Amino acid sequence: MTEKLITEKKLFACGHTACAGCGQSLGARLVLEAAGPNTIVTNATGCLEVFSTRYPESSWGVPWLHSLFENSAAIASGVESALKHLGKIDTIRVISQGGDGGTADIGLQALSGMMERGHDILYVCYDNEAYMNTGIQRSGLTPFDTNTTTSPAGKISSGNPLPKKNMVEICAAHRIPYAASSSVGFPLDVQSKVKKALSIRGPKYLHLHVPCPLGWRHPSNLTINIAKLAVETALFPMVEYEYGKLVSSRKLVTIKPVEEYLKPQGRFAHLFKDEKGKQEIAKIQQIANQNIEYYNLKATK
Amino acid sequence: MKEFIEGSYAIAKIIKLCKPGVISAYPITPQTHIVEGLAQIVADGELKSEFINVESEHSAASVVLGASAAGVRAYTATSSQGLLLMTEVLFNIAGMRLPLVLTCANRAISAPINIWNDHQDSVTVRDSGWIQLYAETVQEACDLHIQAYKITEDHNIQLPVMICIDGYLLTHCGEVVDMPSQGEVDKFLSPFSPLYKLDVANPITMGVLGDPDCYMETRYAIQETMKDVLKLIPKVAGDFEKAFGRLSGGLVEKYKTDDAEKILVAKGSLVGTLKDVVDDLRTKGVKIGVLKVVSHRPFPEDAIFDALKKAKYVGIVEKSISLGAYGPLYTDIKALFQGKKESPCINGFVIGLGGRDVTKESVKEIIDQISEFGPTNKFIGLKL
Numbered sequence: 103m104t105e106k107l108i109t110e111k112k113l114f115a116c117g118h119t120a121c122a123g124c125g126q127s128l129g130a131r132l133v134l135e136a137a138g139p140n141t142i143v144t145n146a147t148g149c150l151e152v153f154s155t156r157y158p159e160s161s162w163g164v165p166w167l168h169s170l171f172e173n174s175a176a177i178a179s180g181v182e183s184a185l186k187h188l189g190k191i192d193t194i195r196v197i198s199q200g201g202d203g204g205t206a207d208i209g210l211q212a213l214s215g216m217m218e219r220g221h222d223i224l225y226v227c228y229d230n231e232a233y234m235n236t237g238i239q240r241s242g243l244t245p246f247d248t249n250t251t252t253s254p255a256g257k258i259s260s261g262n263p264l265p266k267k268n269m270v271e272i273c274a275a276h277r278i279p280y281a282a283s284s285s286v287g288f289p290l291d292v293q294s295k296v297k298k299a300l301s302i303r304g305p306k307y308l309h310l311h312v313p314c315p316l317g318w319r320h321p322s323n324l325t326i327n328i329a330k331l332a333v334e335t336a337l338f339p340m341v342e343y344e345y346g347k348l349v350s351s352r353k354l355v356t357i358k359p360v361e362e363y364l365k366p367q368g369r370f371a372h373l374f375k376d377e378k379g380k381q382e383i384a385k386i387q388q389i390a391n392q393n394i395e396y397y398n399l400k401a402t403k
Numbered sequence: 404m405k406e407f408i409e410g411s412y413a414i415a416k417i418i419k420l421c422k423p424g425v426i427s428a429y430p431i432t433p434q435t436h437i438v439e440g441l442a443q444i445v446a447d448g449e450l451k452s453e454f455i456n457v458e459s460e461h462s463a464a465s466v467v468l469g470a471s472a473a474g475v476r477a478y479t480a481t482s483s484q485g486l487l488l489m490t491e492v493l494f495n496i497a498g499m500r501l502p503l504v505l506t507c508a509n510r511a512i513s514a515p516i517n518i519w520n521d522h523q524d525s526v527t528v529r530d531s532g533w534i535q536l537y538a539e540t541v542q543e544a545c546d547l548h549i550q551a552y553k554i555t556e557d558h559n560i561q562l563p564v565m566i567c568i569d570g571y572l573l574t575h576c577g578e579v580v581d582m583p584s585q586g587e588v589d590k591f592l593s594p595f596s597p598l599y600k601l602d603v604a605n606p607i608t609m610g611v612l613g614d615p616d617c618y619m620e621t622r623y624a625i626q627e628t629m630k631d632v633l634k635l636i637p638k639v640a641g642d643f644e645k646a647f648g649r650l651s652g653g654l655v656e657k658y659k660t661d662d663a664e665k666i667l668v669a670k671g672s673l674v675g676t677l678k679d680v681v682d683d684l685r686t687k688g689v690k691i692g693v694l695k696v697v698s699h700r701p702f703p704e705d706a707i708f709d710a711l712k713k714a715k716y717v718g719i720v721e722k723s724i725s726l727g728a729y730g731p732l733y734t735d736i737k738a739l740f741q742g743k744k745e746s747p748c749i750n751g752f753v754i755g756l757g758g759r760d761v762t763k764e765s766v767k768e769i770i771d772q773i774s775e776f777g778p779t780n781k782f783i784g785l786k787l
Contacts, residue, residue: 142601144469145610157617160608165601167472168610169495173465176457180425180469180477181601183453187424187475194603212465215458 113139113163120153123322125312125329126201126228127153129286133226133310136296137195139164142181146174146200146209149235150228172208174200175216175225182221191222195300199226202243203233206269217276217305224299224306227269230314238317242267245337246389247382248369250317255372260382265389273307274343281343285311287329291340291352311338319368331363336390339397353401357394360387405581410541410573413580414480414506415440417545419450420588421504421552423478424595425470427455427463431485432518433570434508438480460485464492464505471501472609474600476552479503482570483510486524490531493563497532498621499610500561502597504551505533509671509722510570511757519758520570521722522671526699526731532625534564534632535700536652537670541578544568546651547697549588550639558598559631567699569672571758583647591646629701636698654703656695657710659685663692665773666711666747668736669720670696673754673761677720680766691770696732704739711736712745718773720766722755729780750777759784 113134120127130150134141145151145168154161155168169177178198185191198216200209205227213225232250233239240253245266249255253262273281279302284292292310299306313329315322332338333352337360340352361383364370373379373386394400408416414437418426426445428438445454453470457463460481467477481489486507496503507525511517525535534554538544544566551564568574599607613621633654640653658678660666667677674695684691694710696703711717721730728734733751740746752769755761765784772778 139606140603142473142603151610152612155608155611157611157613160611162608163606165603165606166608166610167469167601169465169468169499170491173461173468173492176462176465177469177472179455179457179462180427180466180471181473182469183425183427183455183466184470184473184475184477187451187453187470188473211458212462215462218458219455 115161115163117159118154118161119156120149121316121322123315123325125286125314125325126150126230128325129228129292129310129312130199132286132289132292133197133296134164136293137197137300140193141195141197142167144168144174144178144181144196144198146204147171148201148204150199150201152235171204173212174198174204174209175223176212178223179216179219179221182223196223197226198223199228201234202227202229202231203241206242206267214276217273217278217307220304222303222305224296224308226308226310228310228312230312230317231266232317234314234317243269247373247386249372250369260378261372270307270309270341270343274346276305277346278305278307279345281307283309283311283338283340285329285333285338285340286313287326287333288340295342317369320366324366328363328366331358334358335360335363336393336399337363337386339393339399341397348397351397351399354399355401357400360390404584405579407577407579409436410544410568410576410578411436412440413541413545413578413582414548414568415444416582417548418478419444420583420585421478421549421592422450422476423452424475425453425455425467425477426479427457427466427477428479428481429457429460429463429485431460431482433510433574434480434482434485434506436574437506437508460488461492464489464496467503468492468496468499468501471503471597472499472601474595474597474602476595477503480506480508482508483512483524486528487512490528493528493531493533496563497625501563502555502561502595503563504548504555505563505565506548507565507567508570508574509567517757520572521756521758522567523723523756525565525567526723529700529731532562533700534562534698535567536564536697537567537699538573539672539674539695541573541576542580543651544573545580545582546643546647546649549592550643550652552592553639554632554635556595556597557635560628560635561598562625562628562632567671572672581649587647591643632701633703652697654698654706655710656697658693658695660692660694660710660714662690663714664690665716665718665770666692666694666714667718667720667769668694668696668711668732670699670732671722673720673722676761676763677766680763680770683763699732702735707736708739708743711747712743714747716773717747717749718769719749719751720769721751721753724753724780733779748775748777750774751779752781752783754783
């Protein structure tokens with residue numbers, strides 16, 4: 103591996119107030135370094151916005167605009183339309199971004215509108231699988247059986263009773279030119295997908311899996327390992343769709359059991375206490391098995 | 404050039420002359436004809452603008468926010484529920500000090516759902532940091548839009564402007580309008596040159612987190628700027644008069660108030676009806692006048708004080724109510740006379756909610772009730 107991941111010119115500077123081991127801050131840096139300086143970024147309200155722009159400081163070396171929680175895709179649509187009007191849309195890229203809540207819950211309507219209207223924008227969802235900024239509440243992208251502050255495990259509950267919404271397929275269903283998923287556990291994959299997306303005109307969607315040591319309750323030095331395990335257990339498939347069709351998925355030579363991913367995370371600790379937990383883990387294994395089959399994840403020799 | 408035209412299409416034509424590069428809207432009655440008119444103008448190639456059909460008013464406001472941040476003049480229009488859905492974005496636009504113009508075709512608020520006119524929508528967002536100007540006629544509505552871009556884009560102001568036009572009563576009213584030429588508007592309104600914008604050559608961060616160390620100063624800054632707006636509005640109206648040959652807008656308009664013992668105060672098209680009644684009564688020797696409030700935000704305290712201080716009685720006639728309290732204009736005007744030596748007896752009336760007709764008779768009913776111990780929030784024309 104000779105490619106240098108981080109260039110000298112800092113488009114997303116350190117010194118911000120993210121937690122140690124924050125997957126989202128790493129993801130944002132990878133995305134921006136791949137996009138380069140001719141980029142305008144719009145951001146939803148959330149951790150990334152809060153930890154990177156506390157007045158009078160800012161981590162952003164590119165023009166950056168934050169408005170509200172649910173309208174990142176809509177303000178990006180306005181920026182892109184303005185660039186079109188000014189005749190600058192061919193030289194400047196627009197990236198709109200948000201967390202899982204800002205994307206899949208409160209911001210889904212604005213995102214759908216952006217894709218439907220065909221704006222030349224890359225939307226990036228940094229998915230840390232709960233509302234981390236407000237204190238680890240459940241979102242539409244929180245996985246099944248996760249212990250969050252609003253879907254707590256308890257005497258009669260195994261945590262979040264609902265499945266994770268499939269955002270990549272929702273976006274692909276808009277028949278946009280490119281919709282993909284990636285993970286900060288695979289930095290080169292992130293950057294190559296950002297570059298590929300930005301080489302395509304029209305709406306693009308990139309779903310990034312970004313562990314959150316605070317909310318997932320794992321040691322901060324395990325962020326990359328845990329991100330990798332999500333992919334290697336087939337709980338987070340890395341896939342690409344073009345115009346609504348699945349065109350590639352990251353194949354797995356050895357598929358690890360889901361316990362390896364769940365065990366190091368405090369948000370799943372309740373599943374490792376009793377017989378009921380074992381049954382729940384079996385259900386989670388079932389989700390991974392379905393992914394293996396649906397996305398054809400098994401490597402063939 | 405004078406032409407007979409529906410209010411909405413007149414506004415669409417005026418917006419065309421102001422050349423916004425991005426227009427975004429979501430349909431809601433009675434705003435629709437304005438944006439339909441603009442869509443046709445863009446479709447016919449008469450205006451080079453990106454017309455963005457969005458999936459909600461929240462996104463319409465967000466699109467124009469983004470366009471203004473990127474340095475392009477933008478426009479949106481809405482009504483009623485649409486304005487309320489935009490509310491969060493409206494506060495945000497003002498807080499970010501982004502120049503924008505929005506037309507509010509004033510309509511009642513649900514429930515019960517009602518598509519007819521009153522002022523509850525725009526009055527409800529009066530605390531958002533937007534400048535709010537109310538038009539009496541279609542001509543004034545047209546003129547105020549041109550002035551609005553001049554005000555909002557002034558580098559010392561950088562606050563958005565909402566032009567409030569009575570739904571149906573003005574939006575769907577045919578009127579002879581003196582439509583300016585493109586050359587006249589170009590001469591009056593320079594191209595948009597924002598103080599700051601999203602620019603890859605000079606990257607800035609917009610929409611930052613303001614902690615308790617700085618947030619309060621941002622609100623104070625808007626409050627202080629509103630004082631400058633109070634000075635700028637009459638200046639822009641004066642410049643407009645020089646350029647276009649007619650007086651439109653300003654902070655307030657005094658109509659037969661100089662010797663008046665009773666003065667009625669109102670906003671929007673209602674003022675026309677009040678003027679009619681005043682004319683009738685003047686022929687009978689009644690000393691009565693009307694004060695039209697054009698600018699509700701900023702609130703032109705001094706101009707209103709000067710106009711009302713010598714009157715014995717004042718009747719505030721409003722198409723909105725802060726439920727559980729008073730009409731908002733009544734409260735504002737009562738507050739400005741607090742502690743003043745000269746102070747008329749101020750009565751408050753609520754009229755015309757949800758499109759209930761405001762007749763000359765109902766205005767006379769108001770005038771009859773104005774007294775030293777008159778009402779504070781009397782509903783007029785109730786069918787009980």
